[in-house]
Amino acid sequence: MTTCTVSPLLAQNVGTGCGENAYKCYQCKRCTSGCPVAQYTDMHPAMIMRAVQLGQLDMVFDDRFIWLCTGCETCTTRCPQGIDIAAIMDELKIIARRDGRIPANTPSAAMLKLNYDSFVRWGRMWEVELIALDLLKRPKSVTSWLSLGPKMMLKGKINPTLKRGDTLAMKRMVQTSESITAAKMQRQADAAKTAADAGGES
Numbered sequence: 001m002t003t004c005t006v007s008p009l010l011a012q013n014v015g016t017g018c019g020e021n022a023y024k025c026y027q028c029k030r031c032t033s034g035c036p037v038a039q040y041t042d043m044h045p046a047m048i049m050r051a052v053q054l055g056q057l058d059m060v061f062d063d064r065f066i067w068l069c070t071g072c073e074t075c076t077t078r079c080p081q082g083i084d085i086a087a088i089m090d091e092l093k094i095i096a097r098r099d100g101r102i103p104a105n106t107p108s109a110a111m112l113k114l115n116y117d118s119f120v121r122w123g124r125m126w127e128v129e130l131i132a133l134d135l136l137k138r139p140k141s142v143t144s145w146l147s148l149g150p151k152m153m154l155k156g157k158i159n160p161t162l163k164r165g166d167t168l169a170m171k172r173m174v175q176t177s178e179s180i181t182a183a184k185m186q187r188q189a190d191a192a193k194t195a196a197d198a199g200g201e202s
């Protein structure tokens with residue numbers, strides 16, 4: 001018989017990070033039935049919620065589901081418990097990146113980082129740089145880009161020339177988000193310490 005060690009730590013960290021209570025989920029699976037990604041992956045939103053409730057880090061972070069989540073919020077809209085599941089997915093991405101738990105087969109995770117760096121550098125996303133950096137990291141992606149690039153260019157999704165955005169405003173946003181993340185991490189560390197202290201006393 002397979003057994004697993006149950007831990008409240010992941011649900012606590014998610015709760016401290018984004019304010020959502022994963023324990024409210026009662027596995028109705030309405031989130032999963034509307035999720036556009038679920039049919040392509042081993043895990044699905046309801047499974048992720050259950051794994052969070054049980055503190056199964058490997059189930060959540062060894063799978064690529066959270067990195068394929070598009071943030072469309074269909075799950076959030078459908079949840080009868082009012083859980084913002086999309087926010088939980090985002091929080092799990094933050095935890096995975098912070099703890100170095102991004103699986104190898106997730107180019108979408110690397111692409112999100114390239115997007116972020118591009119916004120920080122130029123005040124907006126510069127697609128040409130993004131594609132060049134992706135090609136350097138993943139030379140095999142050349143086939144996809146050769147097929148996608150011209151279509152995106154025809155639809156005006158790729159601008160070959162750099163148009164800077166408001167880099168100062170972007171720097172302020174980054175500083176604000178970094179201070180929010182630092183405060184979250186402190187709250188999570190405090191919560192973990194309180195839980196450890198309570199465990200030691202019992």
Ligand code: SF4
Binds near residue numbers: 025026029031046082
């Ligand atoms: S819709 Fe809400 S309650 Fe139902 S399985 Fe998904 S998260 Fe849980």
Ligand code: SF4
Binds near residue numbers: 037045068086
């Ligand atoms: S936000 Fe993510 S998990 Fe929710 S329905 Fe959209 S793709 Fe699926």
